[in-house]
Structures are given as structure tokens and as C-alpha cells.
Amino acid sequence: MATLPLPCWAPTPSPSQPRWGSSAAALTGKVEQPEPPAAEVGGAVGSRRGIHSGFDSIDHRDGRLDHIPRDGGVSITWEDVWVTAADGRATILHGVGGSARPGQVLAIMGPSGCGKTTLLDTLAGRLDTDLRSKGDIRINGRRQRLAFGTSAYVTQEDVLMATLTVREAIYYSAQIQLPDTMLLSDKLARAGEAIQEMGLTSALETRIGGRTTKGISGGQRKRLSICLEILTRPRLLFLDEPTSGLDSAASFHVMNRIADLAARESMTTVAVVHQPCSEVFEIFHGLCLLACGQTIYFGPATNAIEFFTSNGYPCPPMRNIADHFLRTINRDFELESGVITISSKPSPADEAIDVLVNAYKSSNTSENAKKEMHDINEMGGVIIRRNQASFLTKVFVLTRRSFVNMYRDVGYYWLRLGIYISIGVCLGTIYYNFGYGYDSIRSRSSMLMFTGSLLTLMAIGGFPSFVEEMKVSDLYVLLYIWN
Numbered sequence: 064m065a066t067l068p069l070p071c072w073a074p075t076p077s078p079s080q081p082r083w084g085s086s087a088a089a090l091t092g093k094v095e096q097p098e099p100p101a102a103e104v105g106g107a108v109g110s111r112r113g114i115h116s117g118f119d120s121i122d123h124r125d126g127r128l129d130h131i132p133r134d135g136g137v138s139i140t141w142e143d144v145w146v147t148a149a150d151g152r153a154t155i156l157h158g159v160g161g162s163a164r165p166g167q168v169l170a171i172m173g174p175s176g177c178g179k180t181t182l183l184d185t186l187a188g189r190l191d192t193d194l195r196s197k198g199d200i201r202i203n204g205r206r207q208r209l210a211f212g213t214s215a216y217v218t219q220e221d222v223l224m225a226t227l228t229v230r231e232a233i234y235y236s237a238q239i240q241l242p243d244t245m246l247l248s249d250k251l252a253r254a255g256e257a258i259q260e261m262g263l264t265s266a267l268e269t270r271i272g273g274r275t276t277k278g279i280s281g282g283q284r285k286r287l288s289i290c291l292e293i294l295t296r297p298r299l300l301f302l303d304e305p306t307s308g309l310d311s312a313a314s315f316h317v318m319n320r321i322a323d324l325a326a327r328e329s330m331t332t333v334a335v336v337h338q339p340c341s342e343v344f345e346i347f348h349g350l351c352l353l354a355c356g357q358t359i360y361f362g363p364a365t366n367a368i369e370f371f372t373s374n375g376y377p378c379p380p381m382r383n384i385a386d387h388f389l390r391t392i393n394r395d396f397e398l399e400s401g402v403i404t405i406s407s408k409p410s411p412a413d414e415a416i417d418v419l420v421n422a423y424k425s426s427n428t429s430e431n432a433k434k435e436m437h438d439i440n441e442m443g444g445v446i447i448r449r450n451q452a453s454f455l456t457k458v459f460v461l462t463r464r465s466f467v468n469m470y471r472d473v474g475y476y477w478l479r480l481g482i483y484i485s486i487g488v489c490l491g492t493i494y495y496n497f498g499y500g501y502d503s504i505r506s507r508s509s510m511l512m513f514t515g516s517l518l519t520l521m522a523i524g525g526f527p528s529f530v531e532e533m534k535v536s537d538l539y540v541l542l543y544i545w546n
């Protein structure tokens with residue numbers, strides 16, 4: 064075999080996976096799908112020890128992964144991605160590009176409305192139907208859909224069942240998401256690990272709560288949402304504002320744990336982040352800075368400040384560099400504050416965006432980013448499909464969860480039961496002993512009519528609970544069917 068330069072995150076050669084097997088497959092267009100060992104597919108806790116032993120050292124700050132697990136992780140590249148509204152009136156993303164590699168955390172930052180969530184949705188393949196995208200998005204060098212269980216997405220809005228406790232939410236989720244080949248004790252152990260990783264031990268027995276009932280705090284809700292998604296140890300994790308609602312210490316711990324997990328499990332993490340504190344910013348390996356749908360900077364997070372300084376926007380002393388980036392390119396409030404007038408020249412932020420976008424296009428950073436994309440695409444890689452819980456397990460666990468939910472919902476279950484019993488007693492009293500004559504036929508029909516209408520009307524009362532459950536179920540649909 065010809066000696067090719069070894070990219071920094073190439074898998075350690077082994078008899079079961081030759082170093083260049085996947086790469087060669089990508090180049091020839093054939094994908095070799097070696098039958099993975101059962102433990103690896105299932106992702107059992109026991110198997111994770113095996114995976115861990117597959118890599119010795121990971122320096123996750125400079126992104127060099129000297130050894131990665133045999134299931135070589137998932138890289139994603141995107142080039143010249145455009146997103147427009149279906150009616151053609153607005154262009155949200157203007158030809159953005161970038162890449163993310165296993166073990167790394169890529170932060171997408173930018174002012175509000177610049178297209179961060181749209182980019183995340185485009186990469187995750189869950190763009191709104193009223194938006195159109197074009198561009199070249201590749202998973203391990205190929206245009207392909209992600210196999211089951213490969214990716215997870217934590218949405219901005221936490222979709223959780225209000226009546227469950229934190230422990231129940233995680234345990235039910237573990238039973239539904241993890242494969243039947245995994246022992247229940249292993250599933251619970253995996254859930255325990257995720258609970259510890261997200262620092263939820265103290266809130267385990269607290270109800271989640273919702274609009275009407277107070278439950279866990281906003282920060283704990285966010286951590287719970289992340290916890291539910293990392294149970295399967297996805298290869299690709301998309302996070303939309305994982306630190307919103309968290310104080311700076313909690314933000315740091317959550318992001319730090321996600322970065323550790325990414326490094327340990329060779330997980331590729333792409334996160335939309337709003338205004339990180341300096342400690343959190345230091346955790347990011349890569350930074351994708353957007354403004355008005357255009358790339359201001361894409362490259363190592365550590366080099367971003369140098370890029371701003373060399374283009375005339377140095378960070379003032381004692382200012383958080385993430386704040387500095389966002390302040391420099393935020394034009395939203397300039398109109399209101401009178402900086403922009405109809406006749407005036409471009410505002411300072413418009414000017415900065417213009418300078419930085421052009422500077423980035425002609426910079427070495429942009430060249431390096433393109434080279435990196437090319438290298439990643441050349442590398443290829445095998446995506447191992449994961450097993451999921453069987454249909455029967457899902458039905459059983461979801462039914463059980465639904466009963467627990469209804470049983471604890473006083474309005475939905477107990478109040479309705481009380482109403483049914485009272486109406487039953489009334490009807491029984493009114494129609495008691497009405498005999499078997501011709502007259503009783505009319506009485507029976509009117510009673511049946513009344514009971515039928517009542518049940519139909521009462522069913523409408525359960526609609527809000529049904530909507531809540533649908534939201535949670537939608538998430539599962541995304542997780543299980545969309546994948």
C-alpha cells in the first residue's frame with residue numbers, strides 16, 4: 064500500500080480495521096461496513112471500557128486525537144451552504160463553510176438572528192419545511208444520511224414531561240433509547256453516568272414541573288435535556304444554546320463535561336452558544352463566527368482574537384473576547400441608538416462586518432479551513448449503525464410512562480375520574496329500573512346518546528395533556544424515525 068501522510072486523528076491500525084480501509088472505501092465510493100462486535104454496536108457500558116482501552120491520550124484542546132475508538136467517529140464538513148426562505152424573500156445563510164471533527168467542540172457564535180440555529184438545523188438535516196438549502200454537506204466524506212443513533216440534537220426549548228421526576232425521565236429514556244441487547248443493569252448504570260456527568264444527582268427525586276407546577280430550575284431542565292441526549296453516546300451531538308439559563312459556573316461545568324465526553328467518546332460536538340464567559344470560551348476547539356449569515360471567522364478558537372487584532376479590531380484590555388467579537392459585529396441596535404441615519408455612511412458594525420468578511424475570505428485561516436475540509440473528506444470513515452430498543456419495549460415503556468404521567472396529573476386523571484363517577488351515579492339514579500317496555504327503548508337511546516356525547520366532550524378536556532405528550536413524542540420521532 065502506498066504510504067500516505069497520516070492525518071492527525073487517523074484510527075490506530077488494528078487487524079480488525081486496517082488504517083486505510085475506510086479511507087480507501089471513501090475514495091473508491093464503496094463503503095465497507097464490517098460487522099461490528101455486538102458489544103460495540105450496543106454501546107454497552109462494558110463495551111465502553113473496551114472502547115476506552117482503544118485510545119491512550121487525547122489532547123482535546125488542540126484537536127489532535129492520536130488514538131480514537133475503532134468506531135472512528137463522525138466528521139462533518141459543509142461547503143458553500145446557502146439557506147433561503149421558500150418564498151425567496153430572504154437569504155439567511157450566504158455560502159458558509161466549515162467542518163467539525165471527532166473529539167472536538169465547535170462553537171457557532173454570532174449576534175441574534177445571524178443564522179446560527181439555521182446552520183445547526185441544516186447540518187442536522189432538520190431544517191424547517193419553509194426554508195430551502197443548497198450546498199455540500201458531507202458526513203465522513205460522503206453525502207449520506209446519518210445511521211440510527213449516530214446523532215442527537217438538544218433543542219433550544221426543553222421538551223420534558225412535567226409530572227415525571229428527573230430519575231424517571233432519565234430511566235424511561237434509557238430504556239427506550241438503549242438497545243435490548245444491553246442488560247437493564249447496564250442501562251441504569253449508563254443513566255447513572257449521564258446523571259453524574261450533568262450534575263443532576265441532587266435533583267433526582269424532584270419533579271420536572273411545567274407551566275402550572277414548579278419543579279426543577281431552568282438550568283437543571285437544560286442539563287436534563289442534555290443528559291437525555293447523551294445517554295446513547297451519540298457520535299455527533301448538536302446543541303442549541305446548551306448554556307442558556309445557566310449561571311457562569313454551571314455553564315462552565317456543563318461545557319467542560321461535554322468537552323470531556325467528546326474527547327473520551329470521540330464525539331463530534333457542534334454547539335450554538337450565546338455569550339460564553341472566558342472560561343467557557345477556552346473550552347472550544349473551533350469557532351464559527353457568523354454575522355448576517357456570512358462567515359466572519361472559521362478556525363481554531365484560540366486564533367480568533369489574532370484575526371480580529373490583525374484586521375483592526377483588537378480586544379480592549381479586561382474585556383471578555385467573546386463579548387468583544389459580538390459587540391464588534393452586532394448591528395441590531397445601531398438604528399435604534401441613532402448610529403445609523405438614512406444619509407450616513409455604513410455604521411461601524413456594518414463596516415466591521417464588511418472588513419472582516421473580506422479579510423476572512425482572503426486569509427490563511429480560510430485556506431486552512433478548506434484544506435481541513437478536504438483532508439476530512441479524503442479520510443472517509445465507517446459509520447456504525449446502532450441497535451435500538453425493540454418495538455415492544457418501546458410500547459411497554461411509553462405506555463407505562465404515559466400512565467404515570469396521567470396518574471399524577473390531578474386535572475387530567477383524578478378530576479375526570481371524579482366527574483365520571485358523579486355523572487354515573489346521576490344517570491344511574493335517573494334511569495334506575497326503567498323496565499323493558501316500549502317506552503324504555505326511547506329512554507335507553509337517550510341515555511346512550513347522552514353518555515356518548517359526554518365522553519366525546521370530556522375527551523376534549525384531555526387535549527392539552529395530549530399536546531404536551533405529542534411534543535415529547537415528536538422528539539422521539541425525530542430521534543428514532545428521522546434518523
Ligand SMILES: Nc1ncnc2c1ncn2[C@@H]1O[C@H](COP(=O)(O)OP(=O)(O)OP(=O)(O)O)[C@@H](O)[C@H]1O
Pocket residue numbers: 148153155173174175176177178179180181182191193194
Ligand atoms: N422559516 C423562516 N422563514 C423566514 N425567515 C426565517 C425562518 N426561520 C428563521 N428565519 C430568519 O432567519 C434569521 C436567522 O434565524 P436563526 O434562528 O437561525 O437565528 P439565530 O442566530 O439562531 O438567532 P438567536 O440567537 O436569536 O436564536 C432570522 O432573521 C430569522 O428571522
